[in-house]
Every structure is written in structure tokens, then in C-alpha cells.
Amino acid sequence: MIRLDDVTLTFPDGDAQVTAVDHVSLTARPATVTGITGPSGSGKSSLLAVAATLIRPDSGRVLVDDVDATALRPEEATALRRESIGIVFQQPNLLPSLTAHDQLAVMNELGPGRRRRTRAATGRRADELLDAVGLGDHRDRRPHQLSGGQRQRVNIARALMNEPRVLLVDEPTSALDQENGARIIDLVLELTGRMETATLLVTHDLGYLPRLHEVVRLVDGRSSVVHAGDL
Numbered sequence: 001m002i003r004l005d006d007v008t009l010t011f012p013d014g015d016a017q018v019t020a021v022d023h024v025s026l027t028a029r030p031a032t033v034t035g036i037t038g039p040s041g042s043g044k045s046s047l048l049a050v051a052a053t054l055i056r057p058d059s060g061r062v063l064v065d066d067v068d069a070t071a072l073r074p075e076e077a078t079a080l081r082r083e084s085i086g087i088v089f090q091q092p093n094l095l096p097s098l099t100a101h102d103q104l105a106v107m108n109e110l111g112p113g114r115r116r117r118t119r120a121a122t123g124r125r126a127d128e129l130l131d132a133v134g135l136g137d138h139r140d141r142r143p144h145q146l147s148g149g150q151r152q153r154v155n156i157a158r159a160l161m162n163e164p165r166v167l168l169v170d171e172p173t174s175a176l177d178q179e180n181g182a183r184i185i186d187l188v189l190e191l192t193g194r195m196e197t198a199t200l201l202v203t204h205d206l207g208y209l210p211r212l213h214e215v216v217r218l219v220d221g222r223s224s225v226v227h228a229g230d231l
């Protein structure tokens with residue numbers, strides 16, 4: 001589970017400040033996808049960066065299961081992120097020289113020390129996840145040999161490698177056509193159910209929202225919960 005409790009984040013803006021996230025609270029439970037939507041500049045990516053423990057908010061708390069991430073020292077926050085949070089960025093930032101399989105396998109090196117797998121178990125986990133995202137027979141391809149949708153699938157599989165409790169996905173369809181975009185959303189929904197992650201999914205594409213479990217809309221950093229019928 002991930003819970004944001006009255007989170008506010010500001011950035012300096014010349015002599016003034018811009019409030020990117022303004023007293024936002026939300027809870028995402030295991031095996032559910034919570035959509036974060038809103039116009040450009042409304043604070044979606046900032047909110048995700050706070051949830052990812054990449055930026056510490058000015059005030060408020062981020063609870064991952066029962067751990068208050070905002071109370072941790074930086075190195076403890078890094079450990080929590082590696083252990084419990086999977087992050088899928090907008091653009092698949094895959095390493096050009098690695099095969100799909102090895103993109104996943106290297107995550108074991110970054111994984112939490114006490115849960116690090118043997119080489120054989122790492123290979124099995126990578127194969128399982130590539131199967132789960134429909135790329136079992138593309139395991140030896142490098143990024144330039146994959147389509148945009150396939151690269152995004154590798155990206156999602158990689159985020160799940162260390163069995164995170166929380167999955168954060170930022171506009172995964174922005175570089176894809178409608179059909180491939182819809183398939184990626186299907187995949188995020190399916191894997192969230194199967195892996196029981198608490199998933200936050202940033203999207204500005206209203207068409208996907210009715211399929212999500214809950215939707216939070218941001219306007220100027222302020223949030224409201226919207227219901228499928230209101231979209």
C-alpha cells in the first residue's frame with residue numbers, strides 16, 4: 001500500500017515559489033490501479049516523484065506499507081525505493097547494449113542485499129517476467145531491435161523485477177499509438193492484479209480512466225477524486 005498524507009511540494013521560481021503539489025492525500029491499495037490525471041503542469045509528475053521518494057515534500061507524509069518515507073535518511077529512502085518501489089518512466093530508459101533479459105537481470109545487482117537472488121534464480125525471474133509481458137521469445141533482443149511498445153513492456157517487466165509493493169507508472173503510453181497504448185494499460189492492470197502491487201498510473205488520456213480502480217484529478221496541484229461516471 002502507498003499513502004500520501006497531506007503532501008505539499010513547492011519549487012523555487014525566481015523570487016517566488018510555485019506550488020506543484022498542494023495538500024494532496026491519496027491511498028492506493030494492493031492489486032489496484034489509481035489513475036492520476038490533470039492538465040499539463042498540474043503536478044502529476046511532481047506527485048509521482050514524491051511518491052517514488054525521489055523528492056522530499058515540503059510537508060506531509062508518504063507511507064509505503066507502514067514505513068514513513070519522509071522520515072528516513074536519504075540512504076534509507078534509497079533502500080526503501082530499491083526494495084519496495086518499481087518505477088516506469090515515460091521513455092523506456094533501457095541500456096542500449098543489453099538484451100531484454102539482461103536489462104531485467106541487472107536489477108538484481110541493484111536489489112536489496114538481503115533479498116538478492118542467485119544467478120540462476122535471477123535468470124528464471126527475468127524469463128518469467130518477459131513471458132508475463134508477452135516477450136518470452138524476444139529475450140535476446142537489444143532495445144534497437146524492439147518496437148516502442150515492446151521497449152515499454154521491457155521497462156514494465158524491469159520495474160517488477162525486485163517484487164515491489166508499489167508500482168509507479170508515468171505516462172507509459174505517451175510515445176505509443178492508440179492500440180499499443182491500450183495494450184500497455186491492459187498489461188499494467190493485469191500485472192497489478194497478479195503481482196498485487198499498489199499502482200499509481202499517471203495519464204492525461206481520459207479514455208483509459210474508466211478502467212482504473214480510482215482516479216485522482218489534479219488542477220494546479222490540488223486534487224479531487226473523480227468517478228468513472230463523471231469522466
Ligand SMILES: Nc1ncnc2c1ncn2[C@@H]1O[C@H](COP(=O)(O)OP(=O)(O)OP(=O)(O)O)[C@@H](O)[C@H]1O
Pocket residue numbers: 011012013018019020038039040041042043044045046047204
Ligand atoms: N524542477 C522544477 N523546478 C521548478 N518548477 C518545477 C519543477 N518541476 C516542475 N515544476 C513546476 O511544477 C508544476 C507542476 O509540474 P509537473 O511536471 O509536476 O506537471 P505535470 O502535470 O506532470 O505536467 P505534464 O503533463 O506537462 O508533464 C509546474 O508549474 C512546473 O512548471
